[in-house]
Amino acid sequence: MIYATKKFSVRNFEGDIEIPAQKIDSLFRELLGSEQVKTVAAEIRRRLGRELRPYDIWYDGFKARSSISEDDLSAQTRRLFPTPDAYRQQIPSLLCKLGFSRDNAEDIASHIVVEPARGSGHAWPCVGRQEPARLRTRIAPTGMDYKGYNIAVHEMGHNIEEVISIYRIDHYMLRGIPNTGFTEASAFLYQHRDLQLLGYGPQKLDREAVLDAFWGMYEIMGVSMVDMQMWQWLYNNPTATAAQLREAMLEIAARVWNEYYEPVLGEHDCVLLAIYSHIVNSPMYLPNYPIGHIVQFQLEEWLADKEGSEWAKEYERCYRLGRLTPDQWLRQAVGGQLSVEPILRKIESLGI
Ligand SMILES: [Zn+2]
Known part of the structure; x- marks a missing residue:
């Protein structure tokens, strides 16, 4: 996908996000097309004991809370926060x-x-x-x-x-x-x-947390690609009607699905990635989420060996760096630049 329209890439990506659309696109594709997707999908298949289906894009069995009843948690939060x-x-x-x-x-x-x-x-x-x-x-x-x-x-x-x-x-x-x-x-x-x-013991960046972070990125990067491509299409077709936009959206969703999701979750031309209807009224917001997850993972790795007051101090040091460019902020915060490499490496190190 080439993001050609100047307005599209300059105002939102180079202006606000300060990362060119093309770079974000390749960052997402690096993870979506990685071998690690197949590895984690195979792990989910093993746990579920069946072939994967498109809705397994939202598999949440890696989350710590999946072992605690939501009703019990709600009873506790209702009591604490009336x-x-x-x-x-x-x-x-x-x-x-x-x-x-x-x-x-x-x-x-x-x-x-x-x-x-x-x-x-x-x-x-x-x-x-x-x-x-x-x-x-x-x-x-x-x-x-x-x-x-x-x-x-x-x-x-x-x-x-x-x-x-x-x-x-x-x-x-x-x-x-x-x-x-x-x-x-x-x-x-x-x-x-x-x-x-809520008192359940410290949340560590353990095996399950890494798998959960990775599968979450895999899902949100797909819908973000659909968001970016839909807006690119709209800039290329400024007189489009709502019905034409809908058709284009379904086509884009199916194209992204077939390329990166069909090989692991099946179903040719599945339009599940078109589910986030708010991409129409909050233009190009979704890419912020995968960027957020990538930054979070880099911070989590940096903070992993810090506990208590050291964790809080280090968190505050990072968030006092100010509005630098993304790579400069990350260099000063965790000594790296915005990259999916850390999570890909970590998945590989799990030895699944
Ligand atoms: Zn938020």
């Missing part, structure tokens, strides 16, 4: 569990406001040092269920990054992070530790 305010009050304690000092945790939490979400949960960044970061999540009258809690922890990961990268940066003009993928990486770091915050 209202948005109850969650807000507990943010300092949650941060302390990850190694932040009490003072530091209180200070970060003082810049976060928790509000009920009307739609899906989200985080609203502070726009200046006088503004709080807003965490919005859905809480039923009966309290926060596990799903709501898991989302709240994700959004809190955004808020912590937002507070640190604006309030604690030396030079205000350098505030922020390289691009949206880097705030997603922070959100994923915390979301990944949601059970640890």
